[in-house]
Amino acid sequence: xxxxxxxxxxxxxxxxxxxxxxxxxxxxxxxxxxxxxxxxxxxxxxxxxxxxxxxxxxxxxxxxxxxxxxxxxxxxxxxxxxxxxxxxxxxxxxxxxxxxxxxxxxxxxxxxxxxxxxxxxxxxxxxxxxxxxxxxxxxxxxxxxxxxxxxxxxxxxxxxxxxxxxxxxxxxxxxxxxxxxxxxxxxxxxxxxxxxxxxxxxxxxxxxxxxxxxxxxxxxxxxxxxxxxxxxxxxxxxxxxxxxxxxxxxxxxxxxxxxxxxxxxxxxxxxxxxxxxxxxx
Amino acid sequence: xxxxxxxxxxxxxxxxxxxxxxxxxxxxxxxxxxxxxxxxxxxxxxxxxxxxxxxxxxxxxxxxxxxxxxxxxxxxxxxxxxxxxxxxxxxxxxxxxxxxxxxxxxxxxxxxxxxxxxxxxxxxxxxxxxxxxxxxxxxxxxxxxxxxxxxxxxxxxxxxxxxxxxxxxxxxxxxxxxxxxxxxxxxxxxxxxxxxxxxxxxxxxxxxxxxxxxxxxxxxxxxxxxxxxxxxxxxxxxxxxxxxxxxxxxxxxxxxxxxxxxxxxxxxxxxxxxxxxxxxxxxxxxxxxxxxxxxxxxxxxxxxxxxxxxxxxxxxxxxxxxxxxxxxxxxxxxxxxxxxxxxxxxxxxxxxxxxxxxxxxxxxxxxxxxxxxxxxxxxxxxx
Numbered sequence: 001x002x003x004x005x006x007x008x009x010x011x012x013x014x015x016x017x018x019x020x021x022x023x024x025x026x027x028x029x030x031x032x033x034x035x036x037x038x039x040x041x042x043x044x045x046x047x048x049x050x051x052x053x054x055x056x057x058x059x060x061x062x063x064x065x066x067x068x069x070x071x072x073x074x075x076x077x078x079x080x081x082x083x084x085x086x087x088x089x090x091x092x093x094x095x096x097x098x099x100x101x102x103x104x105x106x107x108x109x110x111x112x113x114x115x116x117x118x119x120x121x122x123x124x125x126x127x128x129x130x131x132x133x134x135x136x137x138x139x140x141x142x143x144x145x146x147x148x149x150x151x152x153x154x155x156x157x158x159x160x161x162x163x164x165x166x167x168x169x170x171x172x173x174x175x176x177x178x179x180x181x182x183x184x185x186x187x188x189x190x191x192x193x194x195x196x197x198x199x200x201x202x203x204x205x206x207x208x209x210x211x212x213x214x215x216x217x218x219x220x221x222x223x224x225x226x227x228x229x230x231x232x233x234x235x236x237x238x239x240x241x242x243x244x245x246x247x248x249x250x251x252x253x254x255x256x257x258x259x260x261x262x263x264x265x266x267x268x269x270x271x272x273x274x275x276x277x278x279x280x281x
Numbered sequence: 282x283x284x285x286x287x288x289x290x291x292x293x294x295x296x297x298x299x300x301x302x303x304x305x306x307x308x309x310x311x312x313x314x315x316x317x318x319x320x321x322x323x324x325x326x327x328x329x330x331x332x333x334x335x336x337x338x339x340x341x342x343x344x345x346x347x348x349x350x351x352x353x354x355x356x357x358x359x360x361x362x363x364x365x366x367x368x369x370x371x372x373x374x375x376x377x378x379x380x381x382x383x384x385x386x387x388x389x390x391x392x393x394x395x396x397x398x399x400x401x402x403x404x405x406x407x408x409x410x411x412x413x414x415x416x417x418x419x420x421x422x423x424x425x426x427x428x429x430x431x432x433x434x435x436x437x438x439x440x441x442x443x444x445x446x447x448x449x450x451x452x453x454x455x456x457x458x459x460x461x462x463x464x465x466x467x468x469x470x471x472x473x474x475x476x477x478x479x480x481x482x483x484x485x486x487x488x489x490x491x492x493x494x495x496x497x498x499x500x501x502x503x504x505x506x507x508x509x510x511x512x513x514x515x516x517x518x519x520x521x522x523x524x525x526x527x528x529x530x531x532x533x534x535x536x537x538x539x540x541x542x543x544x545x546x547x548x549x550x551x552x553x554x555x556x557x558x559x560x561x562x563x564x565x566x567x568x569x570x571x572x573x574x575x576x577x578x579x580x581x582x583x584x585x586x587x588x589x590x591x592x593x594x595x596x597x598x599x600x601x602x603x604x605x606x607x608x609x610x611x612x613x614x615x616x617x618x619x620x621x622x623x624x625x626x627x628x629x630x631x632x633x634x635x636x637x638x639x640x641x642x643x644x645x646x647x648x649x650x651x652x653x654x655x656x657x658x659x660x661x662x663x664x
Contacts, residue, residue, distance in 0.1 A: 121484060122497055137428075143483035144636050231487040232438040232628075233636070239438075246305040248621035249334075 173207025452534025
């Protein structure tokens with residue numbers, strides 16, 4: 001059978017095939033982004049400028065950075081070590097694995113309420129410590145005066161709730177690593193830390209990169225837990241978007257904050273890609 | 282709500298789908314539908330302040346053409362808001378639906394720690410002696426005797442603390458909600474609030490409604506909206522007493538909250554929509570709403586035979602507040618799209634003065650022009 005291919009249509013057809021996707025992207029991704037940028041640049045002075053010069057910016061950036069910079073590295077470290085741990089075959093491994101991933105199935109608001117109830121002045125933790133006679137007055141984690149401790153509560157909640165997603169990615173990556181490399185390392189007499197440093201981590205880079213990008217993206221979106229645990233006075237960039245959109249009915253300022261988040265995430269994302277170059281296997 | 286609507290289906294064969302939406306979502310939906318001329322909502326229920334925003338945008342039908350609703354007398358306070366909308370937007374934008382206010386709920390335990398010169402009777406009846414300063418003294422006494430800060434305010438992200446500021450404290454101290462925002466009387470107000478805050482539960486800044494903290498026993502004295510405390514009183518009616526708010530030097534300022542029903546411009550099934558409005562404002566239905574959601578009737582005939590002891594307690598407390606001779610009832614000002622900015626000014630003042638301890642006069646002087654600008658822009662008198 002002879003296939004008569006018209007060179008013109010060959011040139012045309014690949015583009016024609018991706019056209020639906022392009023239209024889809026232009027309409028559902030491109031247009032909203034451009035629209036948001038336009039909103040962010042509207043107003044006098046433009047909303048984006050108002051955001052950058054606002055007295056709240058410093059405080060907002062401080063909390064955003066504090067939360068993200070403590071949550072993400074901790075999650076990554078925990079995920080890597082638990083992944084290695086779960087490589088061991090032990091009895092009841094599956095059950096423990098499920099339990100570890102379980103928080104992923106709980107909504108972030110429910111998780112935050114859970115931790116709020118646990119850590120509040122009449123919560124489980126304080127009751128326990130009081131019962132045991134370790135403390136004589138409840139420890140406060142919430143409220144304006146205890147903002148620093150609230151930060152700790154937010155970090156704890158986030159680690160409990162969202163480490164599983166990092167773990168799933170890292171664990172999958174770890175299972176892809178050829179066992180022969182590790183066996184070879186054993187032959188050379190590498191100890192655990194040497195194996196981790198010279199074999200596992202370099203080979204895990206693609207997974208670490210994916211996990212970091214996804215987790216950073218999500219970390220900038222946390223709103224519910226921060227409102228529940230911190231009230232109005234622990235402000236991060238995402239809660240500012242919600243504040244301006246729903247409490248002030250100001251779409252310009254909300255868009256400006258959103259654009260700023262998008263910009264920062266874009267920079268961090270490209271940094272991750274640049275800095276964590278996967279090794280050629 | 283769904284139960285009520287089922288009985289409407291049974292009676293008139295009108296099927297209503299109830300879609301609970303937040304104010305923000307409702308506003309976005311209405312804007313989209315009205316602009317696209319593809320309205321799918323027949324009736325909107327919301328607070329008068331929310332309907333005010335919709336009316337200011339021209340998204341609502343004039344309800345005057347549907348005529349009157351026989352067999353019910355709307356309370357004057359509610360009709361005053363309808364008239365205000367008529368003056369502002371030239372239409373009958375809504376029919377009053379239900380009303381509420383903010384009161385103080387006291388855990389009966391707290392009465393054991395009343396300060397000298399204040400009796401339970403003073404508090405329950407709202408006498409001359411039941412002042413904001415007396416509340417501070419009471420809170421202080423509780424703190425000194427029990428070591429705990431037992432007053433609660435809804436100062437969290439979704440809380441209504443700003444209503445306490447403009448509708449209660451400012452009215453009680455200056456006679457107005459905004460007019461004397463920066464004045465010696467206002468300085469006195471903020472000095473009192475700073476003092477009171479010392480005895481407020483530190484977790485207050487994470488609470489949006491006071492029912493839970495009251496039930497848990499975190500706080501003994503709490504100020505909040507009736508709908509946001511009623512769950513506590515319904516669950517443990519024997520534990521709590523609902524009392525009028527304290528008074529200030531000028532009187533006892535309090536807010537009357539009003540909810541209404543409106544029909545979006547170009548809505549489908551408008552005649553049936555009007556029948557739904559008729560149904561929801563019937564006296565017997567009004568009584569059932571009160572028992573379920575903590576908003577009270579706007580129709581005089583509904584003066585309900587309330588069965589639930591908790592709802593009865595709240596309703597009695599509200600009545601005593603309404604009956605105080607020095608009462609200065611106010612409405613939340615109708616500011617359309619600027620309502621959020623209005624609220625933000627009071628909340629910022631609270632944050633800077635009470636939480637961060639900035640100088641009162643400096644903060645007030647800095648915020649005052651922003652507040653005045655809102656009224657100047659809308660060309661409405663300062664409330």
